[in-house]
Amino acid sequence: MSMACYYLAAAAGLVLLLLLHAPLTDAQPLPWHRCNISSGNYTENSTYHANIRYLATSLPAYAASSRSLFVSSSGTPPDGIYALALCRGDTSVSSCASCVAAAIQSAQQHCPLIKTVTVYDDPCILRFSNEAFPISPPLH
Incomplete structure (x- = not known):
């Protein structure tokens, strides 16, 4: 009976080891992009595109002044x-600002002309959308 328990424990350990190892070998390198195609598209040189360009300069500037949200x-x-x-x-404020600026560029390269994009990188996360977040400031 004790030999059967030993084999069962060894088999369970092997399965656990395989399960833990598999996601690490198949993981995609950062940054990760989530392009929400259902949110719609915008056109180049549109007002929406101009608003993205504005945020591309203002968000890294905010990040350079503070590391918070x-x-x-x-x-x-x-x-x-x-x-x-x-x-x-x-993350230092300069690294934060650099990450946010790179995430905006990366979002526009990997999810071109899509209105809602999320970028996950190691030191930062970026999201922009045509829909308000629960903590969004009013539009101006």
Whole structure:
């Protein structure tokens, strides 16, 4: 009976080891992009695109002044855009600002002309959308 328990424990350990190892070998490198196609598209040089360009300069500037959560908005409906960025607490302000700026560029490259995009990177997370977040400031 004790030999059967030994084999069962060894088999369970092997299965657990395989399960823990599999996600690590198949993980995609950062940054990760989530392109929400159902949110719709915008056109180049549109008002929505101009609002993204505005946020591309303002969000890294906010990140350079503080490492906390940054929320911003630009424009008016239907071309209004909401954005948020969050940096890890141990990230310097300059690294945070660089990550946010790179995430905006990366979002536009990997999810071109899509209105709602989320970028997950190691030191920061960025999201922009045409729909308000629960903590979004009013459009201006």
